[in-house]
Amino acid sequence: MRVSMNSTADLRWPFAVRALTPKLGAEISGVTLAEDISDDVFRAIYQAFLRYQVLLFPAQELPPGHQVSFARHFGEVQVHVMNQYHADGFPELYRLSNLDENGKPNGKHPDRGTLAWHTDGSWSRVTGQATIIYGEVMPETGGETHFCDMYGAYERLDPEWKARIANLRAVHNLDFSRTRRHGEDPMTDEQRRAKPPVDHPIVRTHPETGRKCIYLGDHAEYIVGMSYEDGRALTEQLNALAVHPDLTYEHHWKPGQLLVWDNRCVMHRATPYDPATQARVIRRCTVLGDVPA
Secondary structure, eight states: OOOSSSOOOOOOOSSSSSSSSSOOOOOESOOOSSSSSHHHHHHHHHHHHHHHHHEEEOSOOHHHHHHHHHHHHHOBOOOOSOGEEEEETTEEEEEEEEETSSSSSSSOSSSSSGGSSOOTTSSSSSEEEEEEEEEOOSSSOOOEEEEEEEEHHHHSSSHHHHHTTOOOOOOOOOHHHHHHTTTTTTOOHHHHHHSSOOOSEEEEEEETTTTTEEETTTTTTEEEEEEEEHHHHHHHHHHHHHGGHHHHHHHHTTTOEEEEEEETTEEEEOOOOTTTTOOEEEEEEEEEEOOOO
């Protein structure tokens, strides 16, 4: 059941809420995700999702099918075009793993594109709303997930920057970001045809909170109406300007934890780890949102 809210007013939370940083993120305790979640409890989870942008659920057992069921509370779950990552008999699940058939690290990073700041699904006309990641196996060092607040990034731009980008649109292209970050495993021709480049506003308005935010990230290739070189330079400059240490949450994983975040107003990235000696396995659902405006 999708719950839409235009307010982030206080609720009497039916679970414990602990802020992760002063500006971004909250831990939600007291919810067992493998059990049926009532409409009232999900309504409160969604309210916290809109307010805090990133939600952390403590370590717990969450079978793959239950993860998909939880994701469906948010809306329609994406079936990713990169079908080689589909997992556990659920096309909605996307697994990133560096383990071989014997369960040992194989030395290969499953997707180096995740190491750059990005927002999931920006390469589609209908973009990602929530991403829901469950940590099955986590390395002892590295392999963290970092988040940055795009509301705050926009608000901290000076008036000249805001005026400069107010009506600009960027072209987002999965083939571009995939090839330059993970070129040894390119998209197939069929996958490229299924997901051609699309353009979105650089400044989008969140459809539920009404707040403006920067909408770019590593999938953004160039800017409509500018030369390719100038558009690339502006995209890289804005992506760098968007990340502020005090508007960032750096998550150090424990196995069994689950993270949920709002792709409409948050960028994220993974940090490096040694795939030859450390194991890392996550499974992900991305919920479809809307066409940015």
